[in-house]
Amino acid sequence: MALSTHTNNLTILSITGHGRRRRRRRPSTVVKMASSSPPSSSNLSSSNVYEEGQLERPKWSGETPLSRLVGALISFKPLYSLLKLGARQVLISTAEKGNIPWREMTKEILESDVYKEMDSVQNPSIVYPDYYLNPFHAYDEGNLSWLAAAEAEAATMSVGKRAIPNASSTKEANEIVRQNWLSAVEQHLQQYSGNVMVGDILDIGCSVGVSTRGLADKFPSARVTGLDLSPYFLSVAQFKEKKRSPRTNAIRWIHANGEDTGLPSDSFDLVSIAYVFHECPERAIIGILREAFRVLRPGGTLAVTDQAPKSKVIQELSPVLFTLMKSTEPFLDEYYQTDLEGRMKEAGFVNIETSLTDPRHRTVTATVPF
Numbered sequence: 001m002a003l004s005t006h007t008n009n010l011t012i013l014s015i016t017g018h019g020r021r022r023r024r025r026r027p028s029t030v031v032k033m034a035s036s037s038p039p040s041s042s043n044l045s046s047s048n049v050y051e052e053g054q055l056e057r058p059k060w061s062g063e064t065p066l067s068r069l070v071g072a073l074i075s076f077k078p079l080y081s082l083l084k085l086g087a088r089q090v091l092i093s094t095a096e097k098g099n100i101p102w103r104e105m106t107k108e109i110l111e112s113d114v115y116k117e118m119d120s121v122q123n124p125s126i127v128y129p130d131y132y133l134n135p136f137h138a139y140d141e142g143n144l145s146w147l148a149a150a151e152a153e154a155a156t157m158s159v160g161k162r163a164i165p166n167a168s169s170t171k172e173a174n175e176i177v178r179q180n181w182l183s184a185v186e187q188h189l190q191q192y193s194g195n196v197m198v199g200d201i202l203d204i205g206c207s208v209g210v211s212t213r214g215l216a217d218k219f220p221s222a223r224v225t226g227l228d229l230s231p232y233f234l235s236v237a238q239f240k241e242k243k244r245s246p247r248t249n250a251i252r253w254i255h256a257n258g259e260d261t262g263l264p265s266d267s268f269d270l271v272s273i274a275y276v277f278h279e280c281p282e283r284a285i286i287g288i289l290r291e292a293f294r295v296l297r298p299g300g301t302l303a304v305t306d307q308a309p310k311s312k313v314i315q316e317l318s319p320v321l322f323t324l325m326k327s328t329e330p331f332l333d334e335y336y337q338t339d340l341e342g343r344m345k346e347a348g349f350v351n352i353e354t355s356l357t358d359p360r361h362r363t364v365t366a367t368v369p370f
């Protein structure tokens with residue numbers, strides 16, 4: 001996919017019809033993405049592309065009556081178990097209907113030599129934060145299991161497909177989501193650091209490495225580090241990376257807590273945190289932001305991408321969907337209540353800018369002052 005960026009304008013890719021892409025530009029200082037022009041195709045359901053809803057955040061989050069009702073339903077154990085199972089089934093069947101071979105991809109990893117990677121990636125002295133040891137995403141061991149690790153890439157692909165449902169393929173949907181995020185990062189770098197040739201990149205919460213590989217492809221001369229709390233996810237990341245042709249700069253994988261990485265201060269030009277914060281309590285979000293500020297060099301860039309509370313699509317999710325979603329995402333409410341930009345400011349960041357980079361996700365970029 002060809003993508004051009006300009007010093008003062010960002011090209012954002014979106015779908016305007018079946019398989020058709022439209023180039024859209026926004027001035028570099030724009031804080032929100034306006035809605036796209038009307039859809040040109042009758043089968044297009046993405047008329048809400050990049051559109052903000054009326055509210056600050058969805059009414060199914062926080063202290064609203066609807067949110068409390070969903071919370072009460074989820075906290076009733078027998079119902080929770082059913083919902084958890086239902087959520088998992090919906091996830092897999094929706095993915096497979098969208099041509100994501102979920103079960104095949106999982107089997108391929110589980111039947112591979114991935115297990116051999118564990119010894120070289122695992123940090124035996126790691127102390128997991130409490131929140132990380134709870135059941136999560138319908139896995140009893142949360143992210144600390146081979147099944148969660150084997151299914152992670154298919155789950156990631158589903159996120160892209162859900163964001164751009166009218167893309168001609170899952171691959172295209174994911175390319176759009178990832179390219180738009182990387183374009184927002186690149187634009188921020190160009191505007192505030194005057195330097196897109198970043199030398200050192202840290203990807204906090206890298207999971208099985210999809211975001212890390214995206215960063216390494218986008219910035220081929222940079223030294224890229226992927227950091228995660230799950231040694232299972234990191235094993236898959238390392239295994240997959242070994243299977244592809246070698247890079248000039250091999251990706252380094254680190255098993256650590258993003259709140260306390262153990263990495264030297266002032267050692268990165270770009271810290272990326274992609275799709276991590278909706279899985280974290282607010283105290284972890286604050287801790288990770290502080291740590292990102294510490295490890296970034298003056299002038300360095302922070303890029304957070306994740307679900308957008310202001311997204312019209314997210315605000316209008318059906319009750320069934322958001323109840324299922326909340327049943328496997330224990331910190332979703334906290335995430336939607338968190339003033340992310342405010343927390344970034346408190347951590348010391350400046351030039352904080354937010355844009356909807358796809359119909360469901362925002363990218364928030366910021367700089368460490370010189």
Ligand SMILES: C[S@@+](CC[C@H](N)C(=O)[O-])C[C@H]1O[C@@H](n2cnc3c(N)ncnc32)[C@H](O)[C@@H]1O
Pocket residue numbers: 132143156204205206207208209210211212227228229230233256257258259273274275276279280284288
């Ligand atoms: C949805 S995944 C991220 C996906 C990935 N960045 C991408 O864009 O494909 C969220 C990740 O955050 C990790 N995580 C959660 N809390 C963390 C923490 N405190 N430190 C490091 N990683 C954390 C989880 O283990 C999980 O792999």
